[in-house]
Amino acid sequence: MGAHRQGRSAQGGRCGAESWGSGDCGRSQCGSLNRIIRKSETGLGQAAYRRLIEMAKNTKHIAIYGKGGIGKSTTTSNISAALAEAGHRVIQIGCDPKSDSTNTLRGGDYLPTVIDSLRDSGKTRLEDISAIGFKGILCIEAGGPVPGVGCAGRGINAAVGLLQELNVFEEFEADYVLYDVLGDVVCGGFAVPIRDGITDRAYVVSSSDFMAVYAANNLFKAIGKYAPSGGARLGGIIGNSVLPGYPQALIEDFAKVTGASVAGYVPRSPVVAQSELYGKTVIEASPQSDQAEVYRKLAAHVASNEQLTVPAPLNVTDLRDWARSWGDAINKEAVSSGTAAN
Ligand code: SF4
Numbered sequence: 001m002g003a004h005r006q007g008r009s010a011q012g013g014r015c016g017a018e019s020w021g022s023g024d025c026g027r028s029q030c031g032s033l034n035r036i037i038r039k040s041e042t043g044l045g046q047a048a049y050r051r052l053i054e055m056a057k058n059t060k061h062i063a064i065y066g067k068g069g070i071g072k073s074t075t076t077s078n079i080s081a082a083l084a085e086a087g088h089r090v091i092q093i094g095c096d097p098k099s100d101s102t103n104t105l106r107g108g109d110y111l112p113t114v115i116d117s118l119r120d121s122g123k124t125r126l127e128d129i130s131a132i133g134f135k136g137i138l139c140i141e142a143g144g145p146v147p148g149v150g151c152a153g154r155g156i157n158a159a160v161g162l163l164q165e166l167n168v169f170e171e172f173e174a175d176y177v178l179y180d181v182l183g184d185v186v187c188g189g190f191a192v193p194i195r196d197g198i199t200d201r202a203y204v205v206s207s208s209d210f211m212a213v214y215a216a217n218n219l220f221k222a223i224g225k226y227a228p229s230g231g232a233r234l235g236g237i238i239g240n241s242v243l244p245g246y247p248q249a250l251i252e253d254f255a256k257v258t259g260a261s262v263a264g265y266v267p268r269s270p271v272v273a274q275s276e277l278y279g280k281t282v283i284e285a286s287p288q289s290d291q292a293e294v295y296r297k298l299a300a301h302v303a304s305n306e307q308l309t310v311p312a313p314l315n316v317t318d319l320r321d322w323a324r325s326w327g328d329a330i331n332k333e334a335v336s337s338g339t340a341a342n
Pocket of ligand 1: 189
């Protein structure tokens with residue numbers, strides 16, 4: 001991926017309404033924040049800018065999307081932990097207004113968000129908005145707007161702009177930067193990581209529930225829109241809490257009809273909930289468990305996978321028909337096995 005494209009993101013920032021970052025949308029903080037980002041870019045200087053580009057060629061910037069509650073933060077943090085455990089230098093940036101993406105990497109302590117820090121002081125230092133977590137992972141939370149005001153995409157762009165300004169990617173020498181992005185709605189704001197070249201690859205966490213698949217299909221639409229102009233491409237679907245049998249078959253079929261691939265499956269396990277109760281990832285809390293091995297295998301795939309694609313999302317009618325055909329198949333199976341609800 002190219003840091004030059006990251007730079008362009010701050011200059012060209014626009015939301016779904018084509019006015020993101022300009023202040024034209026009526027969100028007063030929107031335009032002023034974008035000016036901060038622009039200022040930081042011009043302050044980089046040509047030499048630092050070139051170094052950033054060279055460094056960025058060796059750094060994989062990976063977005064992991066998923067609808068709320070699907071387990072994307074758990075999945076992202078365990079991938080980060082597995083990569084760090086394997087000796088890689090990792091940055092995880094939470095891009096969810098809940099700002100709890102990195103909790104299990106750093107014991108769950110409060111971490112000021114980038115957007116809050118910029119809002120309060122206008123200028124901030126890396127140590128103000130970051131924490132070193134498990135195995136040296138640099139943890140950052142982009143943060144979100146004041147509830148009811150502003151655009152969540154601002155936090156993501158502000159975080160990236162600030163990290164550029166502070167030369168974090170260069171000085172930390174990250175091998176992997178993981179962006180944990182809320183994916184219920186892939187609007188202009190939440191599409192920032194895949195839209196403006198911040199990342200060059202995206203994964204989506206999905207269960208076999210329809211709304212999770214629906215969210216994945218929306219992400220595919222966004223990738224299809226932005227990939228031709230330099231946006232991210234799809235690394236694959238990560239099936240979370242997907243049981244063998246029809247749930248896996250459903251995910252496999254969705255991948256097949258959209259031209260996507262499945263990066264791996266993470267089974268439901270009480271080890272995950274138990275680890276989170278201790279404020280840790282599975283990799284840290286239960287390193288000998290089968291579940292830890294699942295995450296290590298997934299992390300290895302994400303780290304090495306270069307088969308990136310531009311998927312072909314289903315239109316509304318085809319998605320509805322596809323879902324109904326699966327409903328019919330599941331019902332038929334239940335009737336024949338005597339387990340139908342009615
Ligand atoms: S994050 Fe919210 S305000 Fe920003 S583009 Fe999306 S829907 Fe609009």
